[in-house]
Amino acid sequence: MDAFTTLDGLVVPLDRANVDTDAIIPKQFLKSVKRSGFGPNLFDEWRYLDVGEPDQGDVPLGYSTERPLNADFVLNQPRYSGAQVLLARDNFGCGSSREHAVWALLDYGIRVVIAPSFADIFYNNCFKNGVLPFALSVDEVDRLFKEIDVNEGYRLQVDLAAQHVTLPSGETMNFEIDNFRKECKDSMRLLSV
Amino acid sequence: MINCGINAEGASVLYIDRHLVHEVTSPQAFEGLRMANRKPWRVDSVLATPDHNVPTTDRSKGIEETVARIQVETLDNNCEEFGLTEYKMDDPRQGIVHVVGPESGATLPGMTVVCGDSHTSTHGALGALSFGIGTSEVEHVLATQCLIQKKSKNMLVQVNGQLRDGVSAKDMALAIIGEIGTAGGSGYAIEFGGKAVRALSVEGRMTLCNMTIEAGARVGMVAVDEKTIEYVRGRTYAPKPDQWEQAKAAWADLHSDDGAEFDRTVILDGAVIEPQVTWGTSPEMVLPVGGSIPRPEDETDSVKRGNIERALAYMGLDGGQEIIDIKLDKVFIGSCTNSRIEDLRDAAAVINGRQVAETVNQALVVPGSGLVKRQAEAEGLDKIFTEAGFEWREPGCSMCLAMNADRLGDGEHCASTSNRNFEGRQGQGGRTHLVSPAMAAVAAIAGHFVDVAQYIEAQAEGAE
Numbered sequence: 001m002d003a004f005t006t007l008d009g010l011v012v013p014l015d016r017a018n019v020d021t022d023a024i025i026p027k028q029f030l031k032s033v034k035r036s037g038f039g040p041n042l043f044d045e046w047r048y049l050d051v052g053e054p055d056q057g058d059v060p061l062g063y064s065t066e067r068p069l070n071a072d073f074v075l076n077q078p079r080y081s082g083a084q085v086l087l088a089r090d091n092f093g094c095g096s097s098r099e100h101a102v103w104a105l106l107d108y109g110i111r112v113v114i115a116p117s118f119a120d121i122f123y124n125n126c127f128k129n130g131v132l133p134f135a136l137s138v139d140e141v142d143r144l145f146k147e148i149d150v151n152e153g154y155r156l157q158v159d160l161a162a163q164h165v166t167l168p169s170g171e172t173m174n175f176e177i178d179n180f181r182k183e184c185k186d187s188m189r190l191l192s193v
Numbered sequence: 194m195i196n197c198g199i200n201a202e203g204a205s206v207l208y209i210d211r212h213l214v215h216e217v218t219s220p221q222a223f224e225g226l227r228m229a230n231r232k233p234w235r236v237d238s239v240l241a242t243p244d245h246n247v248p249t250t251d252r253s254k255g256i257e258e259t260v261a262r263i264q265v266e267t268l269d270n271n272c273e274e275f276g277l278t279e280y281k282m283d284d285p286r287q288g289i290v291h292v293v294g295p296e297s298g299a300t301l302p303g304m305t306v307v308c309g310d311s312h313t314s315t316h317g318a319l320g321a322l323s324f325g326i327g328t329s330e331v332e333h334v335l336a337t338q339c340l341i342q343k344k345s346k347n348m349l350v351q352v353n354g355q356l357r358d359g360v361s362a363k364d365m366a367l368a369i370i371g372e373i374g375t376a377g378g379s380g381y382a383i384e385f386g387g388k389a390v391r392a393l394s395v396e397g398r399m400t401l402c403n404m405t406i407e408a409g410a411r412v413g414m415v416a417v418d419e420k421t422i423e424y425v426r427g428r429t430y431a432p433k434p435d436q437w438e439q440a441k442a443a444w445a446d447l448h449s450d451d452g453a454e455f456d457r458t459v460i461l462d463g464a465v466i467e468p469q470v471t472w473g474t475s476p477e478m479v480l481p482v483g484g485s486i487p488r489p490e491d492e493t494d495s496v497k498r499g500n501i502e503r504a505l506a507y508m509g510l511d512g513g514q515e516i517i518d519i520k521l522d523k524v525f526i527g528s529c530t531n532s533r534i535e536d537l538r539d540a541a542a543v544i545n546g547r548q549v550a551e552t553v554n555q556a557l558v559v560p561g562s563g564l565v566k567r568q569a570e571a572e573g574l575d576k577i578f579t580e581a582g583f584e585w586r587e588p589g590c591s592m593c594l595a596m597n598a599d600r601l602g603d604g605e606h607c608a609s610t611s612n613r614n615f616e617g618r619q620g621q622g623g624r625t626h627l628v629s630p631a632m633a634a635v636a637a638i639a640g641h642f643v644d645v646a647q648y649i650e651a652q653a654e655g656a657e
Contacts (some may be wrong), residue, residue: 015499016500016503017496017500018375018376018475018500020613020615022594022613022615022616022617022618023615023616023617026617026621027245027594027595027596027618028596030217030245030596031217031246031258031260031261031263031264031596032260033220033221033224033263033264033267034221035221035328045616045617045621051621054260089496090376091375091376091379091409094375094376094409095311095406095613095615096310096311096594096613097218097309097310097311097325097326097327098217098218098327099218099221099309099327099328099329100328102327117376117379118379119376119379119409120379120380120409120410120411121311121325121326121327121406121411124326124327124330125327125329128327128329128330129329178204178343
């Protein structure tokens with residue numbers, strides 16, 4: 001487990017507001033008594049065309065070879081394969097307190113979530129698991145959505161110590177994170193790969 | 194409540210008085226304890242009960258589904274191993290954790306209360322500081338009895354005036370969410386005040402505080418008053434007679450000072466709140482029952498327009514359609530929002546010997562706890578429901594989140610007294626409309642939504 005203070009990652013845009021934790025990991029997968037293995041069922045109802053059940057066995061991380069994929073859903077588009085940064089709209093992670101939502105994102109490979117705002121419990125849960133959530137302004141997020149749309153392979157460089165994200169153009173956008181959480185990351189290596 | 198110090202950024206170490214535990218968000222926390230060779234710090238602070246996964250039909254054969262059964266058994270085993278109090282599935286006191294907590298007196302005014310469940314805000318109705326946490330924090334509280342918390346901003350939601358007959362705490366909660374939005378309370382703790390809130394029963398206040406999380410706030414509270422104290426008196430874990438006067442005196446201080454300043458104040462007139470119905474896939478997509486569904490083309494903001502279009506597509510509804518024209522396939526009366534005895538009385542009171550509509554495939558009544566069920570049966574409410582064609586079930590979370598067998602089919606519309614109308618919440622492809630218990634009951638009979646306040650008014654006029 002390597003702590004990260006910087007991350008250069010491909011960005012996947014999920015253009016929705018109020019993405020709730022039921023959507024991130026549907027309830028039938030909460031029956032597991034483990035912390036791992038949720039990645040294949042991240043956004044299950046949006047990602048697959050069939051109804052997902054928890055006992056479908058181990059499938060490769062992120063993709064199922066057997067279940068029919070919803071080709072329209074953004075995570076299924078080849079250009080976003082291997083994304084580590086998720087971009088979304090307002091109030092990301094609202095609803096249930098299930099930490100399984102963060103475990104699913106992490107298991108899939110998402111390390112950073114960017115949105116104009118987050119639901120409080122989800123935001124808190126991220127820091128316990130090495131996922132970094134941070135808010136950018138509505139306009140900044142909007143600009144990122146537009147740039148991603150027209151630039152395949154769009155990446156962002158996230159610098160936790162400097163508290164900014166660097167765009168491909170070299171411009172930076174600053175974000176806030178309180179020192180206590182940041183120190184936890186640095187000293188306790190919670191924000192680790 | 195002990196505040197063990199505060200750092201430069203306003204984070205404090207909070208001592209936790211009461212820790213409620215259920216089967217879904219605790220197994221990984223107990224596993225973490227074992228791996229670190231730790232034991233729960235204060236065994237008597239924990240009260241556990243299985244609720245999310247339990248069947249609401251005959252339980253004599255146990256839980257049929259293997260993964261669900263393993264999860265409930267894991268809770269049983271963990272509670273046994275660590276010596277924690279658990280109301281097991283076959284215990285008459287078992288129920289939804291947020292119904293059981295206040296009912297047993299396990300949650301009391303002035304306590305800090307946590308649970309690995311976002312609807313822990315419910316207990317704020319008793320003047321407790323109560324909020325939902327994730328599994329890592331469940332483990333942390335088990336191990337240390339403490340949490341690091343940053344003080345929230347304060348919001349006062351003041352509801353003045355008097356609610357009309359047939360308008361309930363649920364309608365008030367939905368109207369508030371309609372006003373401030375599902376992210377309106379993010380970063381805040383909300384105090385509910387004003388004449389209409391004071392007039393609510395303690396159970397009504399639980400409904401209101403329960404849905405604080407749907408307004409984005411982790412904490413909802415109502416100041417302690419005589420009703421709170423009367424509610425608590427005599428409950429299993431409430432202070433015994435020799436400490437009662439002392440407890441009462443301590444609780445009497447649990448209110449904001451007159452003229453206290455809040456970071457934000459929202460004022461609503463209770464007298465104009467109508468019975469509410471959600472039409473979309475977020476609790477803020479809500480309207481009075483007499484309303485019609487928004488047309489996407491009327492929305493100028495492109496993000497908001499997209500949200501409306503997506504919600505209408507999922508819900509199978511059209512912009513401009515009247516709420517009362519929505520046809521219902523199922524009705525669910527239950528959940529930690531609306532499954533207490535007063536909720537069941539409200540629902541039963543508007544049935545008046547009528548039958549569930551033939552077009553409604555299933556109408557469920559799921560009491561919040563075994564004790565609520567027993568009380569309802571003593572009052573004959575179960576007969577009113579079953580004679581009308583409702584199914585009378587065993588207590589649990591049930592169709593609120595459909596972790597057990599109670600769920601919606603693809604495309605089914607449901608009038609539900611639960612708290613979330615998210616896509617897939619009540620079953621994949623299911624279409625949830627959040628309403629009060631009385632609204633759900635009259636909708637079951639009509640097969641579509643009706644204004645229960647108007648119905649009650651007409652009944653009263655007819656009786657004169």
